[in-house]
Amino acid sequence: MDFTDVSLVALRVFREVAERGTFTAAATALGYTQSAVSRQIASIERAAQAPLLERRREGVRLTPAGQVVLRTAARVLDQLDTTARELAGLPAEAGKVRLGWFPSAGAVLVPKAISALRRNHPALEVTSREGSTPALVRALRAGSVDLALLASAPPFRPADAESPAFQLQVMVERALCLAVPAGHPLAGGEAIDFAELRGQRWIAGPASGEDKLMGVWPGLDERPEIAHTARDWLAKLHLVAAGAGITTVPPSLAGAAPAGVRILPVHGGPQELRRIVVARLPGPVATPVAQLIDALRTAAAVAG
The missing domain is CATH 3.40.190.10 (Periplasmic binding protein-like II)
Structure with missing residues (x-):
């Protein structure tokens, strides 16, 4: 197993495929042809000497080896982005949090939380995106978002069956x-x-x-x-x-x-009960992430 010849392009393509769920969606997002995406994935699988993706009719799923490579790719690419910002003389992004949220959360809950953060923590920058539960879960695994706000219905199963399991915090539970x-x-x-x-x-x-x-x-x-x-x-x-x-x-x-x-x-x-939960990968919680979680919890309690 030799990763010394794996290109940054291959790592970015692999992370995009893992997040988008299909080769076609990744190609569209990156502006590549689907064959170019396939070649990059093939190169990183050769280096790993193992399949990293299971090809299914509905899309792709990470293998156990793919999960390991994805975690490494996310760390490497994030560190390179940080290095590029420092070399360009741009400020560090220690006060930035990336949030994903389910569709109806954008009507009241997310704006209330961001408004509170702008008042109480004006230096904290929050970027966000709307998405379906599968898309947000993939984005968490790919390291493209730090937190995902998810809606959950009984029997309240885990967001996915991958490892490591997400850390989940229930913001609120209410009836429809x-x-x-x-x-x-x-x-x-x-x-x-x-x-x-x-x-x-x-x-x-x-x-x-x-x-x-x-x-x-x-x-x-x-x-x-x-x-x-x-x-x-x-x-x-x-x-x-x-x-x-x-x-x-x-x-x-x-x-x-x-x-x-x-x-x-x-x-x-x-x-019919519904839960609003915040999901994140396990590990230490940075102060900006904790501040956003607190703001979401307060907004959820007020909004119901």
């Missing part, structure tokens, strides 16, 4: 609510009875492997009528305001609901 038009028959009280959900028109996210029909109340004993599909939470809430249907929401979105929308709990039937 329903967003209904203010003039809707369900909007008259302070809660909605589960039995009243039969026969409703729903606004849901596109079905996918990770979130099937997000927006429809789980556990309904009928085939739901999906009137509209939308990925964007703000679009869903405005469709609700327009009287186009109803949709499930986390309680934290109550502060982002437009006029004409009521956010109400559901009584009776199965209670």
Whole structure:
């Protein structure tokens, strides 16, 4: 096993493939052809004398050897980036944290936390990105984000099965609510009875492997009528305001609901809990990371 001839380009390509999950997505992000990506991966696998990626129909998965190489690649590339900044006379990035977050967190939770940090720790720089849970988990493994804010549903399984296991901190646990038009028959009280959900028109996210029909109340004993599909939470809430249907929401979105929308709990039937958790790789927690975690915890407690 000889890594002396492994190029920095190969390391960057390998980290990009690990984060993006497919050769095609990595090639697009890097501006390379897919064959060029394949050649770089082949070169680093020759040096490792072992397969680093399992090729599957839905994408790639790191082998145990690939996990070891990825951890090393992330450290090397981050150190080189730091060295380049120092040589260019740029300030060190000790006060910078990279955050990934699930889609609805960007409506209230993440802005509240960043606003608090700007007041209390103005020197701390936070950069962030939205992503699906699989994408954020890959970014954590690849060292592209320092923290990932994830939404978790029962039975609250680990974010992935890789090693080392993530360190998880629960920010808040709350039951799902329903967003209904203010003039809707369900909007008259302070809660909605589960039995009243039969026969409703729903606004849901596109079905996918990770979130099937997000927006429809789980556990309904009928085939739901999906009137509209939308990925964007703000679009869903405005469709609700327009009287186009109803949709499930986390309680934290109550502060982002437009006029004409009521956010109400559901009584009776199965209670649908959701957790907001912060995930990170194990190891010492730098002060800027701890400050961001504290701000997220406070924002989650206030937003619900």
